[in-house]
Amino acid sequence: MKSILKSLVLISAAIFSIVAGAQEVQPMLGQTAPSFTLKALDGKTYSLEQFKGKYIVIHFAATWCPFCNAEAPYLQELSKSYRDKGVEVFIVDVKEDKELVQKSLTRFNFSFPVLLDEDGAVSTKYAPAGVQPDLARHEVPLASNLIIDKEGKIRFYSLLNTTAFDAKLTMLKEKLDSFLNSK
């Protein structure tokens, strides 16, 4: 009887921690996404404003970031399968030079733009106030994923959580689906 009770307590604790992780409060929801204009690896310049009317997925990354690289193939997959649904995917590479990013990301064969935030200014704008206050602000959004809606508002913002790491972007896709289906 005791062991059954013990097992029940453990199972409940595990379920609670999973649910708590999934329902973690996301920052900046409903806020207007900070505007930016950045050059990309493809040589073109992209600004957030030019994609108004579309859903945008942004992933903040650096070439040495293991969690970013683990998500990379799934971002490419997401980009391919959601492009026809009016979803644009971007990587914002933080504080690295073009040559390094170009060389390092070849393996992922991204079909979407990789934007170069060489001075970290855009990443800094997306660092939620009060989150990780002891870090340099441009470091905070690394490995995060955001969904920005057609009106330019942040609708999803998942900061890195390695204990519930979602490399396959399951939650992000669920959110995207719910936004796309509710139109």
Added chain:
Amino acid sequence: MIMMNWAIIIVPVFLLMGNKKFKPADIVKIKVPEIVVSAGKRAVIKMEVEIKKGYHIQANKVNDELLIPTIVKIDEDKNITTGRQKFPPAKKFKLEGTNNFLEVYDGVFEIRIPIKTKTKTPKGEHILDAKFHYQACDNRTCLFPKSIGFSIPLKII
């Protein structure tokens, strides 16, 4: 008066430098006890590295060329040569939701560095300047790669 003006400029500059250096030192602490070695002989430096609780750093050998391996670089010295560094075995850190592992260090570990002194090395205290280069993550963030300088104290007898 001129001295006071200089103090007003210099003190804040040092305070700023101190703040800049404080953060990485918070993640990684390095202790190197003094090595006593005879001129012309060999010895082994045993440096103790402590990683802040909750953090890990990439190991010396990484399984992906994009990752930043932990390395120790020792400045060249005309009297002392260093040999092949020996890092501890790495721990495996699972990337949840994937089949991938990172090779990492956490907690406290030791790196051993063999040295050889030349016969003509002057006796007395000697310092080797070195840098520890690493990239750290905890469960909330991955920090940009950093280098911290440290000294290796030697006593040549």
